Amino acid sequence: AQSVSQHNHHVILSEAASLELGCNYSYGGTVNLFWYVQYPGQHLQLLLKYFSGDPLVKGIKGFEAEFIKSKFSFNLRKPSVQWSDTAEYFCAVTYTGKLIFGQGTTLQVKP
Amino acid sequence: KAGVTQTPRYLIKTRGQQVTLSCSPISGHRSVSWYQQTPGQGLQFLFEYFSETQRNKGNFPGRFSGRQFSNSRSEMNVSTLELGDSALYLCASSHGLAGAITDTQYFGPGTRLTVL
Numbered sequence: 001a002q003s004v005s006q007h008n009h010h011v012i013l014s015e016a017a018s019l020e021l022g023c024n025y026s027y028g029g030t031v032n033l034f035w036y037v038q039y040p041g042q043h044l045q046l047l048l049k050y051f052s053g054d055p056l057v058k059g060i061k062g063f064e065a066e067f068i069k070s071k072f073s074f075n076l077r078k079p080s081v082q083w084s085d086t087a088e089y090f091c092a093v094t095y096t097g098k099l100i101f102g103q104g105t106t107l108q109v110k111p
Numbered sequence: 112k113a114g115v116t117q118t119p120r121y122l123i124k125t126r127g128q129q130v131t132l133s134c135s136p137i138s139g140h141r142s143v144s145w146y147q148q149t150p151g152q153g154l155q156f157l158f159e160y161f162s163e164t165q166r167n168k169g170n171f172p173g174r175f176s177g178r179q180f181s182n183s184r185s186e187m188n189v190s191t192l193e194l195g196d197s198a199l200y201l202c203a204s205s206h207g208l209a210g211a212i213t214d215t216q217y218f219g220p221g222t223r224l225t226v227l
Binding site: 042043045046092094096 | 144146153154155156159166167169201203214215216217218219220221
């Protein structure tokens with residue numbers, strides 16, 4: 001079965017710091033990969049997705065993620081975070097028609 | 112295009128009761144999936160409906176059931192509520208084309224269920 005692991009449960013950064021959130025999945029077959037974000041009081045929104053092609057994908061609000069197949073990883077990055085990036089971030093992988101989520105990482109950005 | 116809508120947004124029930132939650136997908140989307148979100152277990156897949164048929168199912172007891180109507184709207188039912196069923200229930204819709212694995216799911220705001 002597929003599982004998704006997000007290494008950091010709670011990250012605290014100052015504004016302008018760089019961000020990298022780790023995500024690893026277990027199933028080695030063809031997968032679709034997603035990062036979703038849940039801002040305080042809002043619903044889950046898609047940040048970016050990888051289906052095929054260029055392993056470096058760019059999403060909204062300056063986020064990007066790199067798919068490294070050999071490492072079963074799909075890490076999320078942003079060069080310079082803003083206070084408005086404070087949210088919970090979820091990595092997700094499709095598996096047999098289901099979307100399997102990681103436990104989530106809470107990002108707190110201090111102004 | 113209107114997003115995924117869920118009703119009600121908040122619900123308080125007592126143990127042993129049953130509850131029905133509703134989800135209206137984005138226009139043109141035929142697949143509706145349901146998820147349970149709790150602080151301890153995170154986001155867990157409940158089931159997916161496509162063209163009025165349950166196509167995928169997660170590892171939840173039979174007390175959790177759902178259905179989908181011809182207009183793609185979906186309902187989720189939980190019978191004999193337990194305290195542990197308190198959670199945010201999320202609905203997501205997608206085109207759900209048969210056999211496609213490149214589908215993006217769009218989430219609704221969720222229904223916050225509290226079981227007392």
